[in-house]
Structures are given as C-alpha cells and as structure tokens.
Amino acid sequence: MPMVTRPNFLPGLPNWSRKTFFALALAAICFAFAFPVLWLILTSLRPESGVYYVHRGTEFTLGNFAEVLGQERIVEAFINSAVISTLATVFSLLVTVSSGYMLSRFTGPGARLWFGTIYVFRCVPYISWVLPLYFVVQSWGIYDSYIGLLLPHIAVHICFFSWLMKGFFDGIDPSMEYAAMIDGCSRWGAFIRVAIPSALPAISALAVLCWLFTWNEFLFALILTGNRVPVITVVMAQFVTEMGLHWNLMAATAVMALLPAFLVALFGQKYVIRGLRI
Amino acid sequence: MFGEQQRFMLFLIAPAALLMLLFQVLPIVIGANASFRDWALYNPKKTWVGLDHYHSVITDPAFLYVVLPNTFLFMILSVAGALVVGLALALLLNRPFPGQKLVQTILLVPLMVAPVIAAIMIRWIFNDQFGIVNVVLEAIGFDGQPWLVQRWSAFGIILLTDIWLWTPWFTLLLLAGLQSLPKEPFEAAAIDGTTTWRVFRFLTLPMLRPVIVVCVVIRAIDAFRTFDIVWTLTGGGPGRSTELFSLYAYVLAFLNLDLGRGSAAAIVGGLIILVLGVVMYRLVDRIAKA
Numbered sequence: 306m307p308m309v310t311r312p313n314f315l316p317g318l319p320n321w322s323r324k325t326f327f328a329l330a331l332a333a334i335c336f337a338f339a340f341p342v343l344w345l346i347l348t349s350l351r352p353e354s355g356v357y358y359v360h361r362g363t364e365f366t367l368g369n370f371a372e373v374l375g376q377e378r379i380v381e382a383f384i385n386s387a388v389i390s391t392l393a394t395v396f397s398l399l400v401t402v403s404s405g406y407m408l409s410r411f412t413g414p415g416a417r418l419w420f421g422t423i424y425v426f427r428c429v430p431y432i433s434w435v436l437p438l439y440f441v442v443q444s445w446g447i448y449d450s451y452i453g454l455l456l457p458h459i460a461v462h463i464c465f466f467s468w469l470m471k472g473f474f475d476g477i478d479p480s481m482e483y484a485a486m487i488d489g490c491s492r493w494g495a496f497i498r499v500a501i502p503s504a505l506p507a508i509s510a511l512a513v514l515c516w517l518f519t520w521n522e523f524l525f526a527l528i529l530t531g532n533r534v535p536v537i538t539v540v541m542a543q544f545v546t547e548m549g550l551h552w553n554l555m556a557a558t559a560v561m562a563l564l565p566a567f568l569v570a571l572f573g574q575k576y577v578i579r580g581l582r583i
Numbered sequence: 584m585f586g587e588q589q590r591f592m593l594f595l596i597a598p599a600a601l602l603m604l605l606f607q608v609l610p611i612v613i614g615a616n617a618s619f620r621d622w623a624l625y626n627p628k629k630t631w632v633g634l635d636h637y638h639s640v641i642t643d644p645a646f647l648y649v650v651l652p653n654t655f656l657f658m659i660l661s662v663a664g665a666l667v668v669g670l671a672l673a674l675l676l677n678r679p680f681p682g683q684k685l686v687q688t689i690l691l692v693p694l695m696v697a698p699v700i701a702a703i704m705i706r707w708i709f710n711d712q713f714g715i716v717n718v719v720l721e722a723i724g725f726d727g728q729p730w731l732v733q734r735w736s737a738f739g740i741i742l743l744t745d746i747w748l749w750t751p752w753f754t755l756l757l758l759a760g761l762q763s764l765p766k767e768p769f770e771a772a773a774i775d776g777t778t779t780w781r782v783f784r785f786l787t788l789p790m791l792r793p794v795i796v797v798c799v800v801i802r803a804i805d806a807f808r809t810f811d812i813v814w815t816l817t818g819g820g821p822g823r824s825t826e827l828f829s830l831y832a833y834v835l836a837f838l839n840l841d842l843g844r845g846s847a848a849a850i851v852g853g854l855i856i857l858v859l860g861v862v863m864y865r866l867v868d869r870i871a872k873a
Contacts (some may be wrong), residue, residue: 315869327680330673331680331682331686333670334675334690335690336691336695337690338689338747339689339692339693341701341703341704341708341747342692343702344704344707344708345700345707354773357712357713358713363778368808374847382734400598400599400600402597402600403594403595403596403598403599404595404598404599405593407592407595407596411588411592415592416587416592419596421602422603424858424860424864425857426607427804428804428826428856428859428861429848429853429856429857429861430605430807430808430828430829430831430852430853431808431810431829431858432751432808432810432829432832432849432852433611433614433832433849433850433853434606434607434610434614434830435610436610436614436832436833436836436842436843436845436846436849437610437611437613437617437846438606438610440613440617440842441606441609441610441613442609454605455773456602457606458604459602460602460605460606461606463599463602463603464597464603467599490585492588492591493591496595497684504651515679517694517695520697521696521697521698521699521700523698523699523811523814524810524829525695526812528837533588538697538699538700538811539658539701541697541700541703542699542750542814542815544703545703545706546814552710552713553705554704554709555707559703559704560699560702562700563695563696563697563700564695566695566697567695569695570691570694570695571688574691576686577755578755578758578759583625
C-alpha cells in the first residue's frame with residue numbers, strides 16, 4: 306500500500322538509524338538465503354587439494370567443470386534431463402490447460418466429479434503409485450526409457466496444474482468467449498482463439514513451474530530408470546555415496562545442474578509472479 | 584446420447600483422464616492387489632495372504648513409534664516454519680524500498696534449487712570434519728558436532744533444509760495475495776493512527792486468511808510425502824531414526840525387496856493423508872465461505 310503513510314517501526318529512533326537497521330537486517334536475510342548456493346559455487350571453484358579448506362585458500366580453478374564435462378555419463382544425464390523436462394512441459398500444458406478450462410467454465414455434476422477426482426489424486430502420496438508403477442512400466446517394456454519416464458511426469462502434474470489453471474481461468478471474464486460464440490465461433494474456437502490468448506501469462510507461469518519441477522524431480526527417476534537413461538538428479542544422489550570424497554567435482558556438477566534452472570527462473574520470474582497474481 | 588456441451592467437456596478432460604487412468608489409477612489398483620499378496624521381488628509367489636502385511640505394518644514398532652511421529656512432527660514444523668518466515672518476507676517485500684527487485688530475486692533462489700541439490704549443499708556445509716559450520720564453531724571455541732549422525736540434530740537439519748526450500752513458495756503466493764487486498768481499510772486505519780501490530784492482527788491477517796489456508800493445505804499434503812531431502816541427507820539414519828513415511832515404504836519395497844509389505848505401507852500412509860486432505864478441504868471450504 307504505497308500511498309498510505311505507515312506508522313513507523315521503532316518510533317523513538319532517528320530516521321537514519323532506522324534505515325541502517327532495516328538495510329542490515331535485509332542484507333542478513335538475503336545472505337542467509339543465498340549462502341548455501343554461494344558456498345556451493347565457491348567449493349566448485351577450488352582445486353582438489355584445497356577443497357577441504359574452502360574458507361582458507363586463494364587458489365581457484367575451472368578444472369572441476371572440465372573434468373565433470375569429460376565424464377560421458379554426466380553429460381548424457383544433462384541431455385536426458387533437458388529433453389525430458391522440455392517434452393514434459395509441452396505435453397503437460399496441452400493436457401492441463403484444457404482440463405483447467407473445463408473446471409472453470411462448467412458447473413454441474415460432471416465438473417464436480419472431475420474436481421473431486423483431481424483433489425483426491427492430488428493427495429495420494431507419490432510413493433503409493435510409483436512403487437507399483439515400476440511393474441506397470443516393466444510389463445509394457447518401457448522401463449528405463451524416455452517414454453517410460455516422460456508419461457508419468459506428464460501424469461503427475463495433471464492434478465496440481467489443472468487446479469492452478471482453474472484459478473487462472475476463474476480470474477478471466479468469460480463474456481469475451483460468449484461474445485465470440487454469438488459471432489459464430491464454435492466452442493473450440495472460443496476456447497482456442499479467445500480464452501487461451503488471454504490466459505497466456507498464466508500459461509507461461511505454468512510452463513516455467515513445470516520445467517523446473519521436472520528438472521528437479523527425483524523419486525520417479527530413481528524408481529523408473531536404471532543405467533540406460535540417467536537423469537541429473539539421480540546421478541547427483543549416486544555421487545554422494547560413490548564419490549563422497551570428491552566434493553569439488555560434486556559441487557561443480559551441482560552448479561551446472563542449477564544453472565539451467567536459474568536461467569529458466571530468471572527469465573520466467575516475471576511470468577510466474579504475474580501469473581500467480583491473476 | 585450426449586449433448587454438444589457434454590461432448591465438449593469430455594474432450595477437454597479426455598487426455599488428462601486417460602493419462603491419470605494409465606499412470607495413477609492402474610498402478611494404485613496393482614499396488615492394492617500386491618498389498619494382499621506374498622510378493623517378494625526375488626520370489627514373486629503372489630499367494631493371497633489377506634491382511635497380513637497391513638497387520639505387520641501397523642504393529643511394527645518402527646512405524647508406530649518412529650516413522651509416524653517423525654512424519655507428523657515434520658509436517659507440522661515444516662509448514663509452520665515456512666509459513667511464518669514466508670509471511671514475514673511477503674510483508675517485507677510488500678513495502679517499496681530501493682533494491683526491492685534484487686532482494687525479491689535473491690529470496691526466490693531456493694525455489695529453483697532441486698531438493699537433491701539442496702540436500703547435497705547442506706550435507707557439505709554440515710560435514711563433520713570439513714563443513715564450514717564446524718570450522719566456524721571450532722574457530723570460536725566450541726566443539727564441532729557430527730550433525731548428521733545424531734538423531735535430533737539430523738532431524739533439525741532436514742527440517743531446516745525443507746523450510747529453506749519452501750519458504751519462497753509461501754512468500755510468492757502470500758505476496759500475490761497481499762497485493763490484491765483492497766486499499767481502503769488500510770487507509771482508514773492509517774488515518775485513525777492504528778499501530779502496525781494492530782493493522783497486521785486485525786486487518787492483514789483476517790483478509791489474507793483464505794490464501795494462507797490454501798497454501799497450508801497444499802504444503803501440508805506435500806510435506807507428508809517428503810522423500811528427496813531425507814534420502815540424500817541422512818538416508819533415514821542414524822539407524823532408522825529420521826525415516827519419514829515415503830522412505831519407510833521405499834525401503835520395504837526396494838531395499839528389503841518385499842513389494843507386498845511396501846505396498847501395504849504406502850496404502851496405509853495414503854489413507855492417512857487422504858483423510859487429512861478431506862478434513863482440510865472441508866476446513867478450507869468453511870473458511871472461504873465465512
């Protein structure tokens with residue numbers, strides 16, 4: 306509420322000291338939030354010999370990144386993660402935008418039933434369906450393959466994203482669609498040419514979230530993939546046990562895994578914040 | 584048989600419904616079937632054993648006295664912590680100050696970090712020999728602690744990691760909520776010279792309540808099934824003392840190779856959260872209508 310003059314915080318103090326206090330507190334909070342990531346970046350830049358004394362040395366190197374990128378399995382994991390996240394985002398949007406639209410624009414028993422189904426399945430813990438899903442994908446012969454990881458990833462977001470999408474469409478006035486239909490547009494035309502363009506900010510927000518969620522996902526990949534389709538989160542977790550002593554290499558891999566997510570989020574932040582506000 | 588409108592509705596949800604049927608409903612049915620059978624991964628006899636697996640899960644002392652209390656404690660503390668910090672940060676970001684955009688970007692950093700990577704960072708920071716926390720503690724004259732091999736410190740670190748990860752989520756949604764509140768009541772309060780605390784307590788909090796409740800419900804359901812950070816930080820250890828529900832079911836099915844019992848555990852947990860979810864949904868509904 307920028308226009309309102311607020312009652313002052315700590316009213317007895319002079320203005321400059323209040324400002325300094327505020328700035329210091331803010332800096333401390335930001336530091337606390339960013340510290341783990343900063344520390345990881347610092348560790349990734351230390352040579353093998355200096356990694357245990359990150360706080361002391363002054364030697365820095367990019368060698369860790371070169372060494373990690375020389376490992377075929379890690380490069381493969383990065384490519385797999387990127388491909389699966391991108392495909393999952395595209396298909397997941399195709400499926401959930403229309404389902405969210407249905408939830409928002411229709412009332413009556415059909416819509417209520419679908420909403421109830423979505424809410425109930427949203428509550429089911431992943432582990433309850435991922436354990437037996439292992440058998441399903443094995444019996445269909447798609448265990449440890451792209452498609453076997455991609456389809457469950459699309460399925461997992463249906464509930465949450467339909468729910469969010471319903472909220473977004475609720476915030477958009479449907480009268481434009483009615484007007485289009487009176488002018489001779491079919492229902493599909495009204496949905497595709499009128500509703501979707503006006504929901505574009507929200508859809509962008511959803512795309513960013515979906516890409517991040519899939520890139521960061523671990524449990525599905527752990528259970529549904531073996532050696533043929535390594536993805537980055539599983540490879541990282543294996544690192545902790547197998548390469549427990551090479552913290553510099555681990556940190557370098559982790560930094561590279563963070564990088565795409567950061568870029569997506571940095572460019573997408575605008576859409577996420579705008580999208581969630583509708 | 585169907586009118587044009589029904590056909591349209593059906594087409595809109597058909598792809599989503601089909602995917603859910605194949606990858607959620609079908610596995611759940613198979614899991615339910617497996618939970619009644621003697622289904623070891625190395626020897627799938629699949630003989631019917633009735634409720635034996637359920638009985639052994641709900642009478643397992645590890646499940647009753649460690650896993651369930653851990654899960655509920657974790658759920659409550661993690662949601663409460665992230666809510667309090669997230670709300671404070673949302674209030675902070677809601678007033679303009681120089682550098683606000685930068686601060687906002689920094690505070691949203693954890694949202695982009697994969698839980699597995701967060702767990703690896705925290706593991707390194709709390710490493711008992713070389714972690715920065717122990718180095719600093721020793722430098723100022725305290726003893727370093729083996730953080731991740733003591734039950735309560737390990738639990739605390741898992742909790743802290745989770746709060747760090749999910750606070751931005753609360754901040755984002757609550758900030759969006761704050762910015763959509765009407766301005767008039769706040770202007771009236773300012774004219775009357777109301778204190779900051781009273782504005783917060785009697786205006787902001789009640790008006791924000793629907794948003795808060797929705798955030799809490801979504802987050803509570805997710806916190807119940809936390810897996811990644813526990814797996815990477817402690818693997819459920821020391822012993823099994825930091826195991827949460829998802830890890831318990833995973834260990835039964837894939838490390839003890841007993842899919843039948845693992846499925847039974849997963850279904851028991853699923854039923855618990857389903858009941859909680861329905862109760863919470865009722866609550867949200869009532870609050871939203873009030």
